[in-house]
Amino acid sequence: MSRVVDPRSAAEDIASVLVEALPYIRRFAGAVVVVKYGGNAMAADGVDEQQALASFAQDIVLLRTVGMLPVVVHGGGPQIAAMLSRLGIASTFVDGLRVTDEATLEIVRMVLQGKVNSDLVAAINVHGPLAVGLSGADARLLSAEAQSPELGFAGAVTAVDTTIVDQLCAQGLIPVVATIGADDDGQQYNINADTVAGALAAALGAEKLVMLTDVEGLRRDPSDPSTTVTSISTDELEAMVADGSVTMGMVPKVLAASHAVRHGAKAAHLLDGRVPHALLLELFTDGGVGTMVHAS
Secondary structure (H helix, E strand, O other), X not given: OOOOOXXXXXXXXXXXXXXXXXXXXXXXXXOEEEEEEOHHHHOOOOOOHHHHHHHHHHHHHHHHHOOOEXXXXXXXXXXXXXXXXXXXXXXXXXXXXXXXXXXXXXXXXXXXHHHHHHHHHHHXXXXXXXXXEEEOOHHHXXXXXXXXXXXXXXXXXXXXXXXXXXXXXXXXXXXXXXXXXXXXXXXXEEEOHHHHHHHHHXXXXXXXXXXXXXXXXXXXXXXXXXXXXXEEEHHHHHHHHHOOOOOOOHHXXXXXXXXXXXXXXXXXXXXXXXXXXXXXXXXXXXXXXXXXXXXX
16 A cells, blocks of 8 residues: 655655754855765665765755855775785785875776766756865875884875965865875875864864765664764773773774874864765754763
8 A cells, every 4th residue: 555645744844954953054054074085984885885875966066056165075995905805916915005006096087087086076967066185185185194114005194285275266166085195295195084084174173074874873782782982082982092991993094083183173073874864864863873072
């Protein structure tokens, strides 16, 4: 038996959502929001990558349409790993960071700039001429240096020059940043996307840093989803890292969130990017989703 939908009830539901969103739309008009779209969120089990990409693009365009200034930073770890495997190049990690020799760096650049970045830009531009793809090496956006000799061309951010991002946002465009940086000699480096998102959000003085990943937020017990934290201060967050409560891939995410809030961003959020429209739920509803990181 088919279910009959009351058109009036459906319209009232939509109107209720819009009314709830209105004060947030007013509050965040003109505000910079840095959104880190993780490779894990794009390629998580059970997620249709193209559908997820299209949904994410809609959310980003909606933010821009209501007057916010979104800046997208993307990772691509699973996609890089898949390409390296296809080419028979072994991956080595030290403390969760990919060891990047010259051959690996070439593949990283190809995947991040040639595949992931261009796919994101194309998905956003379905809705109009809005997105511009960049790497951190463009206009000296991200200055970098080797993080450590054993990691090869895995880089650390030494400086952020937001000039190109500021100019694009001022023109109503949406920067989409691949996390490749360069040093003074032009040597390029692969930089952790969480680290880049945190550094860029801090440098821009962003209203929000939103990190989309493949878990529902920060858990006090990594194995127990019921321990997900809804709100936490930077002091509490760093204490959890110090005592080992935060492990593996969550460490760079929470450190990036803490760095952003301590150095210029007003708040940071860790969200499950597998949830449809999680970005909008966090920004435009009273309840929100995921974990919010605030100043101590």
